[in-house]
Amino acid sequence: MHVIxxxxxxxxxxxxxxxxxxxxxxxxxxxxxxxxxxxxxxSVWVDCGMLDSLSTEAARLLWDTHFQLQEQHAQLVLVHVPERVKRELLEQELGPASCIVPTLLDAARQAHWHDWSMEA
Structure with a gap:
């Protein structure tokens, strides 16, 4: 996997x-x-829109990052996730799922909601 x-x-x-x-x-x-x-x-946003599939190792890395960010009171937000990638990620499910949103605008809204809920 490349980060472009x-x-x-x-x-x-x-x-x-x-x-x-x-x-x-x-x-x-x-x-x-x-x-x-x-x-x-x-908030860490990971745009998956260019992916056709997800390796087991990549899925595990995303899950690990999700849990590490939760410990830091932060969140992983996956954006533009194709259905196949979503299935591959959920097959490796290790606990409560990370946030999956359709667009970067939704990721921004989610970040604002997350920040607000942490203050309340």
Missing amino acids: YHELLPESYLLILAPGRPGQPESVLARWLRRARRSGKT
Whole structure:
């Protein structure tokens, strides 16, 4: 899996993923997820719109990031997730699911809701 774009936004960290070569280790994805997690942002957005499928290792990395962010009172938001990728992710389900939204605008709304609910 490749990270083709990343940006530190005012309230979140955005990663846009693209397919890598089959069987290739997910070390690039792991590195970028770690960087996003350490950014201090309350929300990490991962755009999956260019993906056709998700490796078992990539699914596990996303789940691990989801739980690590929860411990930091932050959230992982998956955006533009194709149905096949969603199924592959849920097949590896390790607990309560991360937030999955259809658009980046919905991710922004989710981030505002999450920030507001943490203050209440």
